[in-house]
Amino acid sequence: MWRQIPDGTRQAVVVYGDRPDSPDSLVVLYQKRGSTWQQTASWPAHNGRLGWTTDHRIDDERSPVGVFTLTDAGGTLADPGSRLRYWQDDNAYASMLNPEQAHLHDFDYVIAIDYNRLRGVPPFDWSRPDGVEKGGGIWLHTDHGDGTSACVTVSGPAMKTLLRTLEPAQHPVVVMGDREHLKS
Template sequence: MPAFVRKGAPALLGAGTLCAALLLTGCAHPEPHAPPPTSAPAAANPPAGAARAGEAEATDARPAAPPRIPGIGPVTQARVPDGTTQALVVTGDTENSNTATVVLHQRAPGGRWYEAGGPWSAHNALKGWTADHSAGDLRTPIGVYRIGDAGGRLPDPGARIPYDEDPEFAISGTGFLGESLEGSFDHVIAIDYNRVPGRTPLDKERPLGAGKGGGVWIHVDHGGPTQACVTLHRDDLRTLLVALDPAAEPVVVMGPAPVLAR
């Protein structure tokens, strides 16, 4: 295999901070027209729950919960790193579905998440999804994974994440529906499942062992389901490549809708 050419060193990811604004409410107290009476002493033990003189009504000072990505429940949201401000959400209808919808969400400075790309149609693995992926099971792993390395047979379309152009991304053969696979790896984005981040997507090291699979990418759609990858139409993938910002610590959040909503 020829040496890989890195077009751009891996970017150093900055940590973002979610800030909650505190609203301070002032209470005005007009001067009395006459001095308060002194003949009636104040009650030593006012009834429970009664407000003391001059004291504003108590309010709930607990900070509001951080906004969640649309369609994502609290359990899944908790797995998104605090510093992440870009999240690519890949949603299947059911555990066994092999088509999905993809939306790129961005977090605004105030904390609110909004749609920054898509929705795009996609394919995933032939048999759907799994929370315990293994090599050859024909299912796409469910979870939250970082995405920060890309590459392809064709030149870099303008990605800010590191991109490796290499002829080793060439592929031939047919898919599960008899469709041609040629050009499927013209552009790819590596999903950090069982791989070493910061390396070309072609890297074969598997930290969890070969039995847990690997080489799970986002690549060009070939018109049918995949072994484990997620696919997007060529123009949509190129748009995504240009949009991803390493400073935003992007992640992919993927799985069937009922699981992601937990």
């Protein structure tokens, strides 16, 4: 998977899933110093409830395996100092939760994963260039303690660190999948 990282990328958020069918993972932030990738932070995380897939489909509850750019961010809370373009809108993000989840803080902070989405638009934009059936709306966002529909989640402090660290000029990407896929 490291070979798929575009030239010029100097920041990588790597999501190491425990197993192909596990919702548990580890997020590691790497930054390139010269020609060497250095780990600068790591956090426990969650991914899709049913694990990982190389053929993501809408509502399959699996996170897509791959390398994806990170270009846009947002959330229900005010910008904490994001270097990525940030769209704050408590109504747009809150509308994605069902009424029983209204108390959750899942979307306090989000970073859009550029899987089947247009870059340069708010994370909550529902344009799907590869079609609705391929899913989309996959984000790094605030953790709620277990697996997701397809997103990757970390703690609120971890999200703030990512938002304040990832910068467009460094061409950040997320490299994500279960450990077996990441080795190949």
